[in-house]
Amino acid sequence: MGSLVPADTGSSQEAGFFASRLDALVNWGRKNSLWPMPLGLSCCGIELMAMIGPKFDIARFGAEAARFSPRQCDLLIVAGTLTWKMAEATRTIYDQMPDPKWVIAMGVCSSSGGMYDSYSVVQGVDMILPVDVYVPGCPPRPDAVIDALIKLQRKIERESPTRRLAEMSSKPLEAGTNTFNMAPNDAIKTHRIGTFLEGDEGDDA
């Protein structure tokens, strides 16, 4: 990420500074301190609790600080079956989360509606939110969600917060919000897992 360069300070104490790109430093901080907003809507919520607990321990990835206020979170984990009646509340929670923010759709219900091909169930949370990582499984094991978390961390590594900030500051804030709102449809296009995986492989090579 960067290198430690000894500084010629003239002091006997060893001092130095750390040279890095701002993007790399910000991304490093962000990816290792994701604060999840657990939205346990059905049985996936139980696996989510197991994931936060000591056995699977997502504290190893810096994401154990689950907060129950969206104002303090930057990772929304939609764990379970989202109904159309709940959709308004879910979108409100997403909007209340400060930018930057990411979304994991945990389980087939939140990814695609799953087996509930029905009048009451949202056929995938990407109908109302931009999703970063989809996790298959009914419910997925905690390992699978940890894998999703690691994939999200790799995705965050490749973001460019400085460019984003420049883009954002060149256009005015939307009235009535305290966040830089992305239009959900554009976000879905850029955040599709297909493009993400292609980039993922290229990054590893």
Added chain:
Amino acid sequence: MNGLERLQAAGAPASLIEQPSRDNAACVRVAAADVYGTLQTLRDACGFGTVTFITAIDRSPAEDRFEIAWQLRSVEHVDRIRVTTRVGGDAPSVRSATDLWPGSAYMERECYDMFGIHFEGHVGLKRLLMPEGYDHFPLRKEFPHQGIEPDRLYREWERTRS
């Protein structure tokens, strides 16, 4: 003396027809106008203190398409009885049993939500599981499996929020 015999001893309505049942519980059908009186007699004179469930069945395309059923339980006599009735028309309705058993309020609300049956005298008969403002009743036979514009209310909300 089982529940049905006790009901007949206490005074059953003229419209009462005995129905076969698979679970050996007494099952009777009465006219929609007689339901409330029958339930009241069963509660006050026959020892049926609790209502186990209130539900409906869509028997479409039959004439009076909705069959509404009340299952009552007598702890005292270790007995149960099922009272059914048939209603139809564009606005099917029947008298509410909430003043006999306050606990029937939620079951009647669910019945309204799913079948569109109005329970007269129910205070706060509104949507329970479906969102407020939804136009259709999901358990009616003509309702398609995947719904009719299930996202309409959400999209309206999305457009109006600031």
